[in-house]
Amino acid sequence: MTEMFSTxxxxxxxxxxxxxxxxxxxxxxxxxxxxxxxxSMTGQMPPQLGDEGPALRKPGAMNEPFYLLRELPVGNELTxxxxxxxxxxxxxxxxxxxxxxxxxxxxxxxxxxxxxIDCPGTQDGSSLRSLIDKPPVCGNSFSPLTGALLTGFRxxxxxxxEQYRLMHIQPPKKKSKHKHKHHRPQDPLPQETPSDxxxxxxxxxxxxxxxxxxxxxxxxxxxxxxxxxxPGLAGSQPxxxxxx
Amino acid sequence: xxxxxxxxxEHLEKFIENIRQLGIIVSDFQxxxxxxxNQKLNYMISGLQDIEKCRQQLHEINVPLExxxxxxxxxxxxxxxxxxxxxxxxRNEQVKGKIDTMTKFKSLLISELSKVFPEEMVNYKxxxxxxxxx
Numbered sequence: 001m002t003e004m005f006s007t008x009x010x011x012x013x014x015x016x017x018x019x020x021x022x023x024x025x026x027x028x029x030x031x032x033x034x035x036x037x038x039x040s041m042t043g044q045m046p047p048q049l050g051d052e053g054p055a056l057r058k059p060g061a062m063n064e065p066f067y068l069l070r071e072l073p074v075g076n077e078l079t080x081x082x083x084x085x086x087x088x089x090x091x092x093x094x095x096x097x098x099x100x101x102x103x104x105x106x107x108x109x110x111x112x113x114x115x116x117i118d119c120p121g122t123q124d125g126s127s128l129r130s131l132i133d134k135p136p137v138c139g140n141s142f143s144p145l146t147g148a149l150l151t152g153f154r155x156x157x158x159x160x161x162e163q164y165r166l167m168h169i170q171p172p173k174k175k176s177k178h179k180h181k182h183h184r185p186q187d188p189l190p191q192e193t194p195s196d197x198x199x200x201x202x203x204x205x206x207x208x209x210x211x212x213x214x215x216x217x218x219x220x221x222x223x224x225x226x227x228x229x230x231p232g233l234a235g236s237q238p239x240x241x242x243x244x
Numbered sequence: 245x246x247x248x249x250x251x252x253x254e255h256l257e258k259f260i261e262n263i264r265q266l267g268i269i270v271s272d273f274q275x276x277x278x279x280x281x282n283q284k285l286n287y288m289i290s291g292l293q294d295i296e297k298c299r300q301q302l303h304e305i306n307v308p309l310e311x312x313x314x315x316x317x318x319x320x321x322x323x324x325x326x327x328x329x330x331x332x333x334x335r336n337e338q339v340k341g342k343i344d345t346m347t348k349f350k351s352l353l354i355s356e357l358s359k360v361f362p363e364e365m366v367n368y369k370x371x372x373x374x375x376x377x378x
Contacts, residue, residue: 065364072372080339085332094333097326109320112257114264121316128312142293150282155273167269 252298259291 013107085094103109105118121127145153269277303350315323358365 065367066371069371079343080336081343084336085329091330093325094329097322098329102322102326103320104323106315107317110324113260114267116317120318127316129316132309132312142289142296144286144289145282153281154278155270155281155284157273157275159272160270170288220368 248298249302252295252302255291255294255298259288259295262287262291 078084085091107113107118109118121129262284266281266288269281269284273281308324311321311324314324354365357368
């Protein structure tokens with residue numbers, strides 16, 4: 001990726017483009033101050049530059065033939081001419097986010113967060129936007145619940161109705177890089193993960209292995225049959241058939 | 245800076261985990277679970293107190309509102325960072341292209357003007373320094 005930067009902005013970008021300093025865009029020398037008579041010259045110029053223009057300019061042309069001449073921009077100003085990502089040391093962030101594919105879903109960013117977090121927040125009223133639009137009442141301190149207050153949290157025995165069990169439904173995880181810090185005994189198992197599929201592949205390989213061995217054995221036996229120093233042909237044949 | 249975030253992250257993780265366990269207790273409530281439920285409720289309150297304390301340390305942190313939109317849509321907020329960086333680089337390239345083009349144009353203009361108006365260009369160079377065409 002850094003190669004891309006260098007190709008886009010060149011190796012010597014710190015020094016500016018060739019000739020830029022001399023042209024006043026680079027960090028070279030600051031522009032010399034304008035002669036004092038230039039301001040007055042500008043003031044003398046008529047708004048209309050018709051035929052009288054050259055005549056009026058003539059006396060000024062001794063020293064200064066120009067009007068409306070602006071000062072050149074200061075060379076050391078930070079512009080888009082420099083690679084701003086490099087300037088602010090953001091190459092690492094650029095390579096991190098733009099170098100590889102970032103997974104689309106929120107659950108990929110917060111893999112350990114329980115619940116269906118990939119659904120739009122507006123559906124269940126859990127959006128952060130609603131938190132901004134209707135900020136919660138703040139200022140009250142949190143105080144622990146005493147015995148009398150806890151009586152309000154006495155629950156009926158039995159399972160919750162289905163619609164309130166969303167908390168425990170986890171989206172199917174494809175890959176979990178981080179190990180879960182906490183043990184979650186009642187979590188439903190993820191449907192299919194690569195870690196699940198990998199052993200399957202391995203298992204398949206293992207299943208294939210005996211077949212391979214059989215084939216190898218057969219080949220060996222066939223070789224032995226054709227070889228002149230093989231002890232007995234008749235005795236080996238049924239064995240080979242039985243293996244098949 | 246990172247410590248502040250780590251602290252908040254840790255408290256949030258603990259809080260979420262406590263809420264998750266609370267959900268499990270409530271999902272199939274048994275009479276014997278009442279004591280555990282009460283304990284979890286008070287853990288939740290202490291968790292909120294901890295998060296409240298973290299708020300004071302994070303006053304100067306600004307979060308772009310667009311990030312919230314990504315999160316609300318169930319999208320990875322890193323995509324916002326990615327798009328921001330890509331946009332910044334694209335704009336940077338555009339501006340650099342414009343500056344380079346204008347620089348070349350200026351150089352060419354000075355070169356051509358020097359051919360047509362040599363005296364004036366000498367005066368010009370006297371004011372603006374040696375603007376030799378590159």
